[in-house]
Structures are given as structure tokens and as C-alpha cells.
Amino acid sequence: MTWVGKSLRRKEDDRLIRGRGLFTDDELAPGMLHLYILRSPYAHARILDVDVSAAEALPGVACTLTGREVAELCDPYMQLAPGPAANIRDLPMAVDKVVYQGEPVAAVAATSAAIAMDAGLLIEVDYEMLDSVMDVEQSLQDDTVLHDAAGTNRVWHGVFDYGDVDKAFAEAAHVVRIDRLHFHRYSSTPLENNACVAEWTRQGTVEFLCNNSFPGFAQQLLAPGLRLRTDQLHIRTYDVGGSFGNKIWNYVYMALAALASRKAGGQRVKWSEIRTEHLLASGHGNERTFLDTEVALDANGVLTAIRSRHLDDCGAYTRYEPLGCVIWSQVTPATYGIRNLRIDFTQAVTNKCPVVPNRGYSRMQHLWFMERVLDICAHELGIPADEMRLRNYIREFPYETPNGCIYDSGNYPAMLDKAKALIGWDDWQKKQAEARADGRLLGIGIGTTLDSGTNNFGQAQIMNPDLPFSGNSEVATMKLDLEGQIVVCLGTGPSGQGHETAASQVVADELNISPDSVYVRPGFDTAWNTFVGHSGTYASQFAVTGLSAVHGACQKLKAEMRRLAAFMLEAAEEDLDFCTGEEGPELRIKGTDRAINYWFLSNLVNNNNAMLPESLADVTLNVRHVYRPPFKVPDTERKFGNLTLTYAAQLHIAVIEVDRETGRPKILAYSAVDDCGKVINPKIAAGQVHGATNHGIGAALMESFNYDEIGNLLTSTFSDYCPITSMNIPDVQYGNIETPSPFSYNGAKGMGEGGGGPLHTIAAALQDALFAEGIIIDDSHHSPSRVFDRLQEPNRDRRVSVRSG
Amino acid sequence: MGIKFDGSFAVPVSREEAYAMLADPEKFAPLLPTYKSLEMEDDKTAIVKVKVGVGKIRGTATIALVLEEEVPPTRAAYSGKGKIMGSAFNLATAFNLVDAPDGGTTVEWEGELDMFGKLVSLAGGLIRPIAKKDIQRLIDALQGALTPGGQESAAS
Numbered sequence: 001m002t003w004v005g006k007s008l009r010r011k012e013d014d015r016l017i018r019g020r021g022l023f024t025d026d027e028l029a030p031g032m033l034h035l036y037i038l039r040s041p042y043a044h045a046r047i048l049d050v051d052v053s054a055a056e057a058l059p060g061v062a063c064t065l066t067g068r069e070v071a072e073l074c075d076p077y078m079q080l081a082p083g084p085a086a087n088i089r090d091l092p093m094a095v096d097k098v099v100y101q102g103e104p105v106a107a108v109a110a111t112s113a114a115i116a117m118d119a120g121l122l123i124e125v126d127y128e129m130l131d132s133v134m135d136v137e138q139s140l141q142d143d144t145v146l147h148d149a150a151g152t153n154r155v156w157h158g159v160f161d162y163g164d165v166d167k168a169f170a171e172a173a174h175v176v177r178i179d180r181l182h183f184h185r186y187s188s189t190p191l192e193n194n195a196c197v198a199e200w201t202r203q204g205t206v207e208f209l210c211n212n213s214f215p216g217f218a219q220q221l222l223a224p225g226l227r228l229r230t231d232q233l234h235i236r237t238y239d240v241g242g243s244f245g246n247k248i249w250n251y252v253y254m255a256l257a258a259l260a261s262r263k264a265g266g267q268r269v270k271w272s273e274i275r276t277e278h279l280l281a282s283g284h285g286n287e288r289t290f291l292d293t294e295v296a297l298d299a300n301g302v303l304t305a306i307r308s309r310h311l312d313d314c315g316a317y318t319r320y321e322p323l324g325c326v327i328w329s330q331v332t333p334a335t336y337g338i339r340n341l342r343i344d345f346t347q348a349v350t351n352k353c354p355v356v357p358n359r360g361y362s363r364m365q366h367l368w369f370m371e372r373v374l375d376i377c378a379h380e381l382g383i384p385a386d387e388m389r390l391r392n393y394i395r396e397f398p399y400e401t402p403n404g405c406i407y408d409s410g411n412y413p414a415m416l417d418k419a420k421a422l423i424g425w426d427d428w429q430k431k432q433a434e435a436r437a438d439g440r441l442l443g444i445g446i447g448t449t450l451d452s453g454t455n456n457f458g459q460a461q462i463m464n465p466d467l468p469f470s471g472n473s474e475v476a477t478m479k480l481d482l483e484g485q486i487v488v489c490l491g492t493g494p495s496g497q498g499h500e501t502a503a504s505q506v507v508a509d510e511l512n513i514s515p516d517s518v519y520v521r522p523g524f525d526t527a528w529n530t531f532v533g534h535s536g537t538y539a540s541q542f543a544v545t546g547l548s549a550v551h552g553a554c555q556k557l558k559a560e561m562r563r564l565a566a567f568m569l570e571a572a573e574e575d576l577d578f579c580t581g582e583e584g585p586e587l588r589i590k591g592t593d594r595a596i597n598y599w600f601l602s603n604l605v606n607n608n609n610a611m612l613p614e615s616l617a618d619v620t621l622n623v624r625h626v627y628r629p630p631f632k633v634p635d636t637e638r639k640f641g642n643l644t645l646t647y648a649a650q651l652h653i654a655v656i657e658v659d660r661e662t663g664r665p666k667i668l669a670y671s672a673v674d675d676c677g678k679v680i681n682p683k684i685a686a687g688q689v690h691g692a693t694n695h696g697i698g699a700a701l702m703e704s705f706n707y708d709e710i711g712n713l714l715t716s717t718f719s720d721y722c723p724i725t726s727m728n729i730p731d732v733q734y735g736n737i738e739t740p741s742p743f744s745y746n747g748a749k750g751m752g753e754g755g756g757g758p759l760h761t762i763a764a765a766l767q768d769a770l771f772a773e774g775i776i777i778d779d780s781h782h783s784p785s786r787v788f789d790r791l792q793e794p795n796r797d798r799r800v801s802v803r804s805g
Numbered sequence: 806m807g808i809k810f811d812g813s814f815a816v817p818v819s820r821e822e823a824y825a826m827l828a829d830p831e832k833f834a835p836l837l838p839t840y841k842s843l844e845m846e847d848d849k850t851a852i853v854k855v856k857v858g859v860g861k862i863r864g865t866a867t868i869a870l871v872l873e874e875e876v877p878p879t880r881a882a883y884s885g886k887g888k889i890m891g892s893a894f895n896l897a898t899a900f901n902l903v904d905a906p907d908g909g910t911t912v913e914w915e916g917e918l919d920m921f922g923k924l925v926s927l928a929g930g931l932i933r934p935i936a937k938k939d940i941q942r943l944i945d946a947l948q949g950a951l952t953p954g955g956q957e958s959a960a961s
Contacts, residue, residue, distance in 0.1 A: 041893040041922025101922065121891065129895060129919075276926065708806050708929075710919055716926035 003505040003515055004746065007683035010501045011515070012239075012522070021239040022522075024195035024211050025272045032197070033062050033109040035260050035271040036116035037253070038123050039281060040098035040105050043134070043351040043711020044146070045127040047096055047105060054122035055108050060115035062264040064123070065107040065256065067095035073259055077221050077252075081156055081322050082464040085349075087149040090317050092225070092255040098127070099146045100316035100353050101711050102281030109260040109269050132351045132711040136289060136313040139348040146316060146349050155314060155347040156322035156463060160329055160639050162402035163340030168305030172296035175803045176377045183365045183759075184781040185287040185313070185705040187358050188695065189723040190495070192241025193273040194250040194282055198257035200266050205232045206258045210250065213243035213495050214536030215524055218251040225255055236525040240495035244695070245357030245538055246283055247495065249319050279716045283356025284705055286324050287313040288365040295373055296340075301383045302391050305340035306373065312347040312365075315354040322347045324355070326463045327362035330452040330643045332403045334370035335412050336392040339402050351711045357538060359695060360451070364756025367449050368780055371760035375445070379771045380802050385446050385764060386416060386425075393448075398742065404640040405452075407647045408677075408749070409739040412448055415651035415673045419446075422671035422733035423653045432655075436772075441658040442668075443769025446651070447760030451676070453540030453750020454645035456631040462639050469533075471631045472645075474545035476503070477530045478553040479622040480561065482606050484585070484598030486511065486518045488553070491535035492546040493524035497752065498684040499542060503550045505680060506746075510554040512578045513585040532626060540750030543680055544646055545627055548745055552625035560619045561587060564604055565596050567616060630743075646741045646749035648676040652693070652761040658769050663788025665701060665766060671733040672757065678740045678747030686734060688752040693732055696758030698724030704781045776800050806925045808936050811915035814944055816951035820902045823910045823951050824878035827900045833883075834870055836946040838939045841865060857889050859928040859935060864890045878902060892922035912947070916940070 015021050052064040070093040077090045089095075093104045106123045110116035133139045133146065139153040146153055169175060196210035206228065212218045215235050223230040240247070253271055261269040273282065289311045296305035314321040325347050332341060360367075378388035390413060399407040428444055435442040458470035475491035488503055500522060504515035511518075524531070534545075558578065565587035566573040571594075576587045581595050588595035604612060605621050612619075634641025655669040674689045702722040706714045715721040740747030759780050766787070767777040774794030779786065816823055826832050830851035834843050839856040846852055849872040857866045866889035874882035882899035898916035905911045918936060925932065 039891070041888070041891060043921075127893070276923070280926070708925070710807055710921065712806050712921055712925040712929070714806075714926060714929050716923075720926075720929075 003508040004680050006505070006681065008501055008505055008515060008681055010498045010684065011504060011520070012498060012500050016239065023192050023239050023241055024197060024209055027197045027209050027270065029268050032268045032270055033111065033260070033264055034113040034116045035257055035269050036108045036110070036113065036120040037104045037256065037271070038106040038120045038125070039102045039277070040094065041101065042098055042127055042129055043101045043132045044130040045098050046130060047094060047098065048126040048128055050106055051124040052106060054124070055119040058115065058119045058122060060111040061119045062109045062111070062267065063260060065093065065260055065263065067091070067093040067105060070259060071095045073262070074225050074255065075227060077225050079318060080460065080464060080467060081318050082466065084150045084152050085155040085318055085322070088147045088318060089149055090319065092252045100281070100351055101713055102277070102353060103316070104256065107256055107260060109264050113272070132709070134350060134352065134707055134709060134711060136311045136348050136350060139350050140311070140346065146351065153348045155318055155349060156325045157346045158325065158639070160332070160341065160343040160345060160403065162332070163305070165305045165307055165340045165342045168340040169294070169296045172304060173299040173804065174297040174381060176295045176297065176380055177801045178293040178373065178376055179291070179799055180778060181290040181293065181369060181372055182779045183288040183368055184779060185284050185352070186699045186703040187284045187705070188242070188244035188246045190242030190244060190246060193275060193278045194247060194253055195272040196250065196254045196257050197268055197270045198254060198261045199268040200258055200262035202266055205234060208233065208235045208254055209238070210235065210254055211237055211240040211243070211247055211495070212250050212254065213240065213245070213247040213493060214538050215493050215526070216491070216531050216533045216535030217248065218254070219526065220533060222251045222255060226258060234526055236523060236527070237493050238523040243495035243537065244359040245361055248538060249283055249356050275718065276716050279721050280713055281353055284315060284353045285358030286355045286362060286365055290369050293373060295377055297377060297381070300391055301377065301381050301388055303336055303338040303374065303377070306338060307342040309344045310346070312345070313350050313352065314347050315352045316349055317354040318349070319354050320357055321355060322463055323460060324362035326459045328366035329403055329639065330405055331363045331367055331450045332405065333401050334367050335394055335448045335450060335649065336370065336374065337394050341402060352707060353713070359692065360753045360756040363450065363452055364759065367756050368759050368763065371447055372763060372777070375764045375767055376776060376800060379767060380800060385444070385768065386420070389416060389446060389448060404634070404642055405644060406642050408645070408741040408743050410647060410649050410675060411737060411739050412649060412651065414737055415649060415675060416446070418735050418737060419651045419653045419671045419673045422673065422735050423655065423669050425653070428655050428669065435657070441660055441769045441773070443656050443765040443767065445654050445656070445761050445763070445765025445768055447757050447764055449650045449754055449757045449760055451540050451648040451650065451751055451753045452644035452646070453648060454544045454629055455539045455541070456629070456634070456641070456643050457534065458631060458633040458641065459643045461636050462634055465636045470633045471628060472541070472545060473532045473534050473626050473628045474549045475530050475532050475535060475624060475626050476546070476549035476553040477528060477624045478557050480557065480598055480602045482602055484602045486598070488518060488520045488550060489528040489530040490520065490546060491524065491531045491549065492542050493536050495537055497537065497542060497688070498681065499546060502543070502547065502680045502684065506547050506550050507554055510551065510558065511585060513580050517585055529624065540648065540753045543676070543748040543750050544744045545629065547680065547748065548627035549625050551745055552627055553623050556623040556625055557621065560621055560623065561601055563616060564601050564619055567613065568596050568604065569594055645743050646677065648674070648749040648751040648754070650674050650689070650754035650757040652757040654758070654761045654765040656762065656765040656769060658766065658787060660791070662784055663791055664784040665782055665787055667697070667730040670730045671735070674736045674751065674754065675739055676751035677744070677749035678738055679736065680746070680748055685736070685751060689734060689754065690732060692752060692754040693758055694724050694729050696756060697729070697762065700759045700762040700780065701782055702728065704783065806920045806929055806932060808918045808933055809916070810937070810940050812944065813911055813913040814948050815905050815909055815911050816948060817909040817953070818951050820878040820904060820910045823902050823912060824881065826951055828872060828875050828877065828881040830870055830872055836943060836950055838942040859924065859931050874899065890923060892920065892924035894918060894920045914944070
């Protein structure tokens, strides 16, 4: 029996549905303090004075923290950017100046969360308001500079130039010009907000229980920031209620909780974010503007070249940026065979919440751009959307993109066929014709997207050649415990993706036992020594890095078990089978009833080892495996190299009708086809596809961070920033195909970040519905009011021009 | 969130009388709608407390109201800075006084209110109409106070 490929019920769910999970906010301890963070109401202001005396006088308050204290106790976080932006001083709390609404300006630790909040509101902060920079183009003028130490708002600039762009334009049959497209600002809304519990011990170490989703990275920033060694940080997670990339930089808040604990004499301090804080200041997705795009096409509508200028708004601090300036290039040509591209890419800071990787990080903005380009060209040239894609899809794999990325496998035409069949394409074509005859605005849109998984961190060197990052790695440790139990520890730090279940399935297949016989420890813990610098859950990589590490650890443990069993059973190693006998998991001599069970093996090493020969002295039944994908450092001059190991794909089709009177778009039908290579657990994979699809639909139709001109976030509650719920989720017709990856041991590809699919698809469907009205869909967000405004003011004439011949 | 407002009203008193009222924080501040208390920090700065409420979000705002310009008897201008429940606001208002053709004074006024923070996020859509209403109440109160015998009725 094989377990991989089965829809095994998730092991995690047993404790979660019984209320026995442990989320960070569940942690309780006598004497624990609660941290309240006072945040700036201003987007840009100088801090003239912070008076905490009234707060400190409130009974129950243990201590306060101000920016000046934090600056004395901390060093600024390492900046990834080269040049002037490297001088940005990023501390966990504002010192002299705030640069976004919601930035921490003071904090209070008290015996209850309510007292801490009451005390926080007694803190007097005197501000001098400064002009706000709320637009990336305005920011690049540098009239108002956010970070004095940098001296400019420009964070990064680079030109990605591949092929012979000018020649392709000279030979083009058609040139389509699109003056402006805009990808809006939104984020993720995990069920569990950011939280941490910190204890600065008397020994000078810091104990963290948290829900950070990239602890390998977090500790590399936290330790020097707190002036500690990484080994002085004990970071653990347990159950985490979603991250989607969002929780990568909650180390900023972990630092504040740790400093509060330190000041409070080592008392444990809990910080638990509320929803409005999460929306205001936990990190937003990158906002991007695409300017002066020109597209060259041949006479058949095949894209031959693109040149364009892209401006990325990273908010007030760079934090994980400017990685996003390069990450998009993992999918430079999207799913299309275009060979000539010149993208002039600039990133700048603004007085908005800093950005953070958000499901589909940086790639979905670019993929949305490419899908918009293709779709607009199709409409302008009168080529049906499906035909346009079929003329342009990449078909041979592995495929090297113009910038040296290797698309491992895929079959986009087959996905299109399947999605069409699921939605009933031909029927909808007829219904659309009828609707149009009635004057109704009905559109059918296709979106093809890529979920590039398993980063080559060498791409960071394209952005900054001095950075000491390249390759990737992940760890699993595995042991046969004292009573013969298989125990697996992961470095991946899951946040709800079912890693315990999937890892059990892999181990069960390797050892020919039931997944129930495998215990995968929940969460992440630096004390397990199961981590490297890359450890965490991000960039769609668990199925490749996480499971390859588990698979490798399994091989090592099996080899030791086999050697021990061969010695005890006086048999040749190759004559032994891993199987399950009457007493449970065991190794048996083939074709006999002579076997040794796991308890006996474990006991031989751990309790009863006097009989073991010297030749088995190295056997510990406790192994650690580090998986390293086969990456090389990219050519940083040419911005060329393989940036990602696997390329899962999603193809979605939507049918949308727009109410002519109100502008309200309504999804009438939706299909989603996924290809993530070999599927480990179909039920989990389907859950990821549905989740990502819903996330993307929410982003396209409901979720948008809107700021006013002076930096107020106008959508900081669920009343205004409306996440999608079961009331708004359409009935998604789901299907999948499997094109196994040749680059992973199991044929799997990382997946779960296909959140961009609906953004492309809904934009395409709206384009189809509204093109005849003279409307170009030039934004990724389509609230009814925006669509209504567009209906009142068609934009095709000023957005797009076509030159043929 | 920025709100700009302006207008004019006529009062049956001289510019000097109108100016005396408008340029005195101790007389002017109590006319603010939902006024609770006043404390003079110096002769130009009043620390004023007013009740603020949008729906169920209610509290007391503290405003530091500073008389920035005094040009007797033609112009008085104030700036204000306040905070409430994690939110902040800045305001600037000016009164220009001109003789009315049929006697009395025409008060031409203008103002700007910038609001920041939680209150805007939570109740942004409601603030503009409430601010408009409160400004009208302030103007009514000013008009009442500058009309002989009208102060009591304006305050009531």
C-alpha cells in the first residue's frame, strides 16, 4: 500500500476540532504580562516628546517602552538593499519620526490586556505633522524624503533586458501601447493574527512562543537586533492559524515583547494583535504600477517583445524588500513563449504600511501584468482569449526562460481544455451571445498563472551582490524513540498546511507502515536543532524542500535500522524488508517469520547496548538531513539564472456579469484547474486551491487598502476591508492534472500560492464584458463603485493605442 | 482625512464687538459644540475639552486651541491640535470681519480639519456629515453670542 497520493484525513485536525490546539494567544502563565502597543495616528510626523508618566502611574502597569529606550537596547535590522536604502534605520519602534500610520511609538506591559490598553491611551505623544508621500510616482520626486539617513525615497532600480527587444519591435506586425496599469494594495487575513510570548530569562536568553512563519530568517534578524547570539534565542511555534507570508516579519513585534520582558525583570510578556492592528500595520502586499508598456506582436498575435516601466510601492520600510524587485523575474515570460523583454524596475518607499510577502509575492503582480497585456492585445486584435493563449503558450518542457529560469514541466493547453470542460465553455459562449443581444454585460475570462516554488536565494544577489545568500535548504530530523516510535521534526514551521499529515504519508511509504505509526511533532522549535537559515513556510516549497528533507532523513534512519537489524538477525541487509508484523512495525528477513521490531532496535541503542560491536558505534537512530536543491549562484550582471526549482500552474475561467446600473460584478460560473505535479494529499491540495482561489476572488472584488491623501488607512476593519466569506464564494468547479516535476524526488511541485489566478481571470472576464463599452481594465481591484465609475468614463482611447503594419 | 469649510454670516454688532468675542479664547472656546471645560494655559492658548462621538465610539477630546493671529478689528485666526482614543486632529480656522453695507458686521470664516487615526478608520464615512453639522452648530452659537440677547438662546 502507498500513502502518498491518498486523501488522508489531516492528523492535525483531531486536536484542532477538539479545541486542543495551542495557538500563541492560548498560552497562559501565572504573572504573565500583556503588551499594548501605542501606534502613530499620523502617517508622517516628527516625534517631539513622549510622556509615559501617567501610564506608569496606573496600577497594574509593570513598565513602558519608548522609542528612545528601544534605540538604546537594539541595533537596527539588517537592510537587504544596496546603496542609499541600506542606510535606512529600521528599529521595532519609531524614535524621532513616524513614517506610517500604525507605526509603534510606545508600549505598555501590564497585568492585563485591558490595563495595558488603558495605560497606553494615557501616554502623551507630541507630534509635528509632516507632509505625507502617498504615491510612488510622487515619492520618486524626493520632494519629501521619508528616511533622512537614505537621503532618497528610491530603494532600488534595475533593468532586466533579455533577447533583442529593439529588433523585435522593428519587425513587429502590431505594436500595442498601454500607458498605465495598476496592481492594488491588499493583503492576507489569516484567522489568527500575529502574536508572541517572550521571556527574557535571567541567563540572558530569550524564550519565544510565536507564530512567525519564517523562523530561520527571523532569528538572523532578531538576534543581532537584540544584541544576542542566535543560540540565545529559543524560538518555537505550535499551531499557527495561517500566514500566507504575512507573518514573516512579525519579528519586529517579537523584539518589542522581548524588550518589555527584559525591562519588567524577566516576566513573561504576551502580545496579541487585534484585527485592526493587523490590517493597519502587520504588512501589506506590494502595490505596483506599470507604465509605458509596449508590446510587439507578429501577424498571428504571437507576442514577440515587451518593454515596460514598473514602479513598486514598498511602503514605509524595506524589511523583506527590495527582494520583490527580483522575485517577480522567476516568472518573467509568464506562461508564454516571449523571448524579448526589457523591464525597467524601480521601487520606492511611501508613507504606507510596509509591505510583506503576500501569497503569490511579487510574481502575481507581474503575472497579472502579463495576463492583462495578453488579454488587452487579444481584444485589440480581435483574437479570442482562448485562441490567443493557445498561440502563445509554452509547450516544450523543461523550458528555459529568457532570463535562465527552468520551467520544469506543465501542459497549459490541457489545463485550458479541462477548465473549459468544467465550466461548460460552449454553453457560456451561447449564453454570452444571447446576453449581449439583450444589452447585458457578460464576460468570460481566462487566467493562467504560475506558482513558482522553492526559491534560489541567489536571486537576492541580483538585487544586491554583497548579500551572503544563495541556494536553499530545509531540514528534517527523525528518530526511533525509546519505545520504538518514529518521531519526525520539521524545520518548516507549518501554519495550517497539513505538514504533519503529508510528512507522515511520506514516512509511512518509506517504512511500509501506517501513517498512524508516525509522530510528526507539531510546529517548530530551535531546540530540536531542526533548522537552517532558510527554514520556514514560504515560497511554495514544502512539498519539495520539506518533504525532500523528510525523505532524506528517512533514508538515513532506514540505513541505520537495517544495519542494526542485520546484525541482530544475522542476515544480509539486502535480505531485510521493512514491514508491519503482529507486534507492529518491524524488519523481517524476506520469506521468513524472523523479524525484529522497532522497540527492540531502539532498545539496542538506547538501553541495552553492551552487545553492540564497534562497527555499529556510529548508529544513533537519531538522524538529521539537510536537503539542498541543486541551485547555482545566478549571473548578477545579466540577471540570469535559475531562480526557482518548480513551477506549479493554475488555469481559471470565470463568467461574470456586470450590472449596468450599479457596476456590481457578479460571478456566474468559475472553474479552477491546478497542476502541482505529483499530488501528495489530494484533499489538502484541493483545500489549498480553494483557499487561494477564494483569496484571489476576495482581492479582486472586495479587499483593498485605501488610504486618504494624508495617510489615513480608510479600510482598517472588516466593515471596510471585506474579506471573502462563504456568502461571497462562488461554486468553484475544481480539477487538476499532474505533470510531475523532473526536479523533485517525488515529482511534486510546491503549491498553495495560486492566489493570483482569480485576479487575472476576473480582470479578463470584466475586460470581455466591458471592452465593447470602450473600457480597458487597468486596475486589479473591481469594487462595484470602481466599475460604476469606469462605466461612466470609458478609458480605452487614453489607455491603449495600436499601431499595425 | 481633510475637511475644508467656509462661509459667512452677519451679526448686528460692530467689528470691534465681534472681534472682542472672536479673538478671546475664553469667550470663543465655550461656544464649541459639546464643550465640557476650559483651562487657559496662557492668554493665547486654551486647553479645551469637548465630548466627541460617532455612533458608539464616544469619548472626550482635548484640544490645545491657540490664537495664532490677532488683527483688530478685522481678523482672528486659531490653530488647534487634539487627540482622542488613539486618533488625532489638527484644525485651523480664521475669521475676517468686514463692515456690512446695512450696518453690523459680516463674519467671513474658513477652516480646515485634518483627522488621523483610528476614528477615521472606524468611522471615516460618518465624520464628514458630523463635522459639517458641528460646524453649523458653532456658527449658530457664534451668531447667537454676537447678537444682543441671543447668547442664552444660542447656548441652550
